[in-house]
Amino acid sequence: MTIAFTPRRAAAGLLTAALLVPLAACGDEDGGTKNAGGEGTKTELTVLAAASLTDVFRTAGAAYEKAHPGTTVTFSFAGSQDLAAQVKQGAPADALVTADEKTMDGLKGDTGTPSVIAKNRLVIATGKGNPQHIKDLRDLAKSDLKVVLAAPEVPVGRYSKAILDKQHVDVQPVSQEPNVRAVLSKVELGEADAGIVYKTDIAAADGKAEGIDIPDAQNAIAAYPAATLKTSEHADAAAAFVRWLGGAEAQKILADAGFQKP
Known part of the structure; x- marks a missing residue:
């Protein structure tokens, strides 16, 4: 049977096609989204x-x-x-x-x-140029030094406490931060003279902070x-x-x- 192709039928066909396009973007069972081109x-x-x-x-x-x-x-x-x-x-x-x-x-x-x-390993973070001439963990106990540490429930804070306790270094931090990047930020901004962070944080500091290595025997992994x-x-x-x-x-x-x- 031959069906006449009229303007009305052409319009209906276009409308049907338009309604079907959004369906091609529906989510699949795995929560992914099918792209309209059918590419997966x-x-x-x-x-x-x-x-x-x-x-x-x-x-x-x-x-x-x-x-x-x-x-x-x-x-x-x-x-x-x-x-x-x-x-x-x-x-x-x-x-x-x-x-x-x-x-x-x-x-x-x-x-x-x-x-x-x-x-990762821990390092002592200081301001650019190490203006307070910090050499090791013992220096962090100096009363005129502003030291910031991560809070003890934070992994880097727990590691820091462990290595300080092992060396019998009593540090009174001016603040305890919620994560290691907050510690680093305080040092970079000059709000603290020093802090304990990961070695990789110093690498990511782009020269705004310096790292003092902690000997392996005193460090934590x-x-x-x-x-x-x-x-x-x-x-x-x-x-x-x-x-x-x-x-x-x-x-x-x-x-x-x-x-x-x-």
């Missing part, structure tokens, strides 16, 4: 990460997205204790990377099996475990990202930023 699924991953990973993870995220077209990685950076609280409160996220194993171990019911992706979150709506994609963090490409990015191998 777009996945948006949210990763909760320790503040000391801020700079290196921005680089790593861009590299991952380039190697995995269709996947977008968004990071939320904070102190590990704050990230743990977010997980406990059910924050929508797919993976977690903390700056210590203790915090991660406290979330066993909420995560997959964690794996350490990097390690920070471990960074990564794990998927059981509430993730993109379980396979989250697991793939965590595996990638332990692979050659991500390990080179971490090493270039000053992190140690796991």
Whole structure:
């Protein structure tokens, strides 16, 4: 049977096509979004990460997205204790990377099996040029020195307390900060003469602060475990990202930023 092609039929056909276009962008069962061109699924991953990973993870995220077209990685950076609280409160996220194993171990019911992706060391942060001529941990006990530390519930704060206690150095900080980047910022701005941060934070300071090395025998090693979150709506994609963090490409990015191998 022949159907006459009239202007009215042409208009109806165009209307039907227009109504179908939005349907091509509907989400799939995995929470991804089908693109209109039919080229596959777009996945948006949210990763909760320790503040000391801020700079290196921005680089790593861009590299991952380039190697995995269709996947977008968004990071939320904070102190590990704050990230743990977010997980406990059910924050929508797919993976977690903390700056210590203790915090991660406290979330066993909420995560997959964690794996350490990097390690770090502590250094004394001073202002540019080290104007107070700080040489070692003992100098931090001087009464005329303004020292800022991370709060004891923060991984870097806990590490700092441990190494100071081991050396019997009594430091009275002028403030206790919620994460390591806040400590670094106080030193950079001249609001503190010194603080204890990670070696990688000094590398990211772009010359605005200097680092005084702490001898190995007096130092602490920070471990960074990564794990998927059981509430993730993109379980396979989250697991793939965590595996990638332990692979050659991500390990080179971490090493270039000053992190140690796991």
